[in-house]
Amino acid sequence: MTVKTRFAPSPTGFLHVGGARTALYSWLYARNQGGQFVLRIEDTDLERSTQEAIDAILEGMEWLGLNWEEGPYYQTKRFDRYNQLIDQLLEEGKAYKCYCSKERVDALREQQMANGEKARYDGHCRDGNHDHAEDAPYVVRFKNPTEGKVVFDDHVRGRIEIDNKELDDLIIRRTDGAPTYNFCVVVDDWDMGITQVVRGEDHINNTPRQINIYHALGAPVPEFAHVSMILGDDGAKLSKRHGAVSVMQYRDDGYLQEALLNYLVRLGWSHGDQEIFSLDEMVQLFSLKAINKSASAFNTDKLLWLNQHYMKSLPAERVAEELKWHFEDQGIDMTNGPALTDLIPVMAERCQTLKELAASSRYFYEDFAEFDAGAAKKHLRPVAQEALALAQAKLAALTEWNAEAIHRCIQETADELELGMGKVGMPLRVAVTGAGQSPSLDQTILLIGQARSVDRIGKAVEFVASRANS
The missing domain is CATH 1.10.10.350 (Arc Repressor Mutant, subunit A)
Incomplete structure (x- = not known):
């Protein structure tokens, strides 16, 4: 069986370090196993998805060198496929039309929360016991099993068990006819032959719901690896002040691709005490089992240290490829001064970023x-x-x-x-x-x-x- 992994970002924002790390882990596992890597754009959120964000994701992946064998696929171009399978589940009695109004569902949840109960849909329309107008709007809900458990062995978390009675009947098609995220993901992973799903721990609650949909469709269930979140060095959730910015901002700030990849791979994965990894070493040594369960803290000082290491140790020709952009960005005319390849060995000892190196080198080129x-x-x-x-x-x-x-x-x-x-x-x-x-x-x-x-x-x-x- 060919190993296939995927990275499936939602284009509602730029590619940030958390997403980049997930993409890297998925990419490395596919490369380590001699498999294939798929890029998928999960753009079912039509209101928030933008072309600008799609372009930024693609640019970030290309800059990091995380090339893909298939894709990019776009979920919005696969609605016919999703709706075909939703109709099939309706015919098989594995899904049903729900005519409950938003007001009823909201009131139900408020009452449940007031009673200290878990907020969830009560299955009011599950067995067709409902009165509604012929043209009344409806959603389609998946008929989740009410007995038994969902059990899966997560590569990072170990064995996870969830009682089916804890899961309600999630919506798989909205009133406007658009299929929802949890259903689309299952169909995509099935159709694309995904064997291992690497994603953030915030998806753990989705996984048992999706596994039940796999079973209902008669589809094979992939293996899962849910990676922990990234925190700021102060223990708080990662934000822009910690470094949760677009990957391309790191390029603009003067970081080398090699340094950022090395930093990201160690942000939740380890191989002994080794800190410096070439890309070939990452591919050779990476395994899902070695991903840490605990959250990782973003440390800018360590990233700067790695960046300077690569500025000094990579061939000057490679560093010059990236440095040239910073000279041009800062308006420094390189025609009257030393070759960048001669400048780098002299200045890299004194600077931690390419942006700083360019700014500090102006006097070599300009009076x-x-x-x-x-x-x-x-x-x-x-x-x-x-x-x-x-x-x-x-x-x-x-x-x-x-x-x-x-x-x-x-x-x-x-x-x-x-x-x-x-x-x-x-x-x-x-x-x-x-x-x-x-x-x-x-x-x-x-x-x-x-x-x-x-x-x-x-x-x-x-x-x-x-x-x-x-």
């Missing part, structure tokens, strides 16, 4: 109008003028432009003037970058380039001279 006031006040003083001028002359005279030659110029300047390296290096750093922080000075000057570095040092000399004369 600045003025020096940082604090750095200039501290380092571009009259005593620095001689060192700046001498270093400028030595750098201008270089015939080989490499880090070793640049370092030698700086060292010779310090030696000739009998100054400590800091007395030479810090004024030079402010001169070429406009501020007081940068990677190693020889690497910084190397990447800025000879002509631009010499020119900037000259402007610093002029700045110091004007300051001395003021």
